[in-house]
Amino acid sequence: ATVAEPAQKCCTENIQPFLTSILEELMGPVSSGFTEVRSLFDREVNEIIQNFQKTSDMTKLKENVDQLLNLPFSSVKMEPCYLKANLLQELLQDLKSRFKVYHIDFVIQRTQNFMQELMENAVYTFEQLFSPSLQGDSAKVATTIEKVKLRVLK
Numbered sequence: 001a002t003v004a005e006p007a008q009k010c011c012t013e014n015i016q017p018f019l020t021s022i023l024e025e026l027m028g029p030v031s032s033g034f035t036e037v038r039s040l041f042d043r044e045v046n047e048i049i050q051n052f053q054k055t056s057d058m059t060k061l062k063e064n065v066d067q068l069l070n071l072p073f074s075s076v077k078m079e080p081c082y083l084k085a086n087l088l089q090e091l092l093q094d095l096k097s098r099f100k101v102y103h104i105d106f107v108i109q110r111t112q113n114f115m116q117e118l119m120e121n122a123v124y125t126f127e128q129l130f131s132p133s134l135q136g137d138s139a140k141v142a143t144t145i146e147k148v149k150l151r152v153l154k
Contacts, residue, residue, distance in 0.1 A: 018098075025091050030111055033084035037115050038153060040081060041122045044068055045149040049142050058138055065134075069127055072119035081119075085111040126152045 048064045071077060085108050092104040126148055133144045 022095060026088065029084055029087035029091065032087075033081050033111065033115050034118060036081040036084050037078075037118050037122075040077060041071070041119060041126075042149065042153065044071055044077075045126065045145065049145050049149075052145070053142050056138060058134065058141075061141065062134060065127060065130065069123050071123055072116050078116065078119065081115045082112045085115065122152050 045068070048061070048068065051064060052061045088108050088111065089104065092107060096102065096104060129148045129151060130145060133141060133148075136144070
């Protein structure tokens, strides 16, 4: 009871006025990281489409879709996404000094984990929506892949 009022006053005067600007600053790198995840998924699926259009090989298509499922765990391919989150380091250093924000590395790591989780969800959803089409007409497969990709990106 004795701490509640001073703590409320401190938050109202020293923290709350800055929250909007802090969130806007932090959302830049976070948004660009998630945009990079989206772009990576888009590029990888487009590559699958192009490969299938060249070969029309359903076995190779199945292999490519299986490889897509490993995309979230490919540190090399996910690296550009993770690098966007590293920009948080500079922003959080400023917050550390102004607001005593600690565990900067944890914030960056959690952001990168969310990026990986987003990619996991995207490739899983893609596979679930597309797998019934693997037994269908091979003439329509490229169109189906594109439709499923757009559905996942939506």
